[in-house]
Amino acid sequence: MIALIARELRIAWSGGGLLLPVAFFLLVATLFPFAIGPDAALLARIGGGVAWAAALLAALLPLDRLVAPDMEAGVIDQLGLRGWSEASIAAAKTIGHWLGFAPAVMGAAALSAALLGMDGPTLLALEVGLLLGTPGLAALGVATAALTAGLRGGGAVAGLVMLPLALPLVIFGAGGLEGGAGAIKLLAATSLLLCAGGPIVAGTAMRIGRT
């Protein structure tokens, strides 16, 4: 399992590394002050929500390289031969994907706090929310990548499939910024549900894709 996670992480780092999600996140966070204008009060009010939307978009970036290349190259077949269930392959991919983008996004969120005029407590709430919510985003990402592997233009379709399903995470994540303990608990529950169900869905999709 560790060898598999390490391989996922190596692929994530070689394909643009930690920099790509950070740059993407910062780019989205930078667009808003330009688009809305330098009204600090307004930016501070929407900043957390912008950060969540940026995190979601950053999680979408590597979807097309998560599952499809491994299915094409026969890696999933060779792992299946060695007794790996598709669900455990998907679980390893989820952990590798999370390690590949979540710490980078959390770092970028701290950087963007200045751009978006967030204060300390809001940033702390955002980071806690991201820590709880990004595993769910990672599991959802692997599941959609597996569902859309083999489709032409799979990357774009994956985005269309994933974004609506990620809405609860964004809603509860942004809700948690306003100091609702209930929202944080719901965020954690949603994330847990996605982490439990994601690898099973992804594994089933990979098995069907193979036959």
Next chain:
Amino acid sequence: MTLSFTQVKGARGGRVLFRDLSFALAAGGALWVQGPNGVGKSTLVRIAAGLLPPADGSVARDGAVALLAEAAALDAAVTLGAALGFWAGLDGTRDRLDAAMAAMAIEALADVPVRMLSTGQKRRAAIARVIASGAPLWLLDEPANGLDAASLDRLEVAIAAHRSDGGAVLVASHVPIALPDAQVVAL
């Protein structure tokens, strides 16, 4: 008994490719699946590997399986040594890897990135993974594809050595390969 098929029906995409196929492959044995392109050789290999369920009948396997398929399953971005080392690490057979790479004459390519290798070199690397795996049953799908004459000789030597160690091999190939005393299944 390493591998046995009983009344197996193989289908792909709803189309029946073969039916009532029965054979048994014992330790040290070899089976040559022959037939033209598209007749179901790869489907048979994938059923034997357990990657596809048989449409009917039953398949029994005993022990680990090593598969040489069309896709090499080697990471393009890393060196050949690292790509093969990943699989040897999963199999717990790192100590056998050097000998296997020498057997296919690719030890000099260990530091070359996989994406720089030719088709034949990748093929030899995939064969080296099968040799290194230590699995008692080898399933080789068109192993001669992309190999030059010298590499084909090396493959035949490796298969003979595997069989004399008590291993079994199933070869699906439309071109002849030296397999002394092999059973033949013609699809």
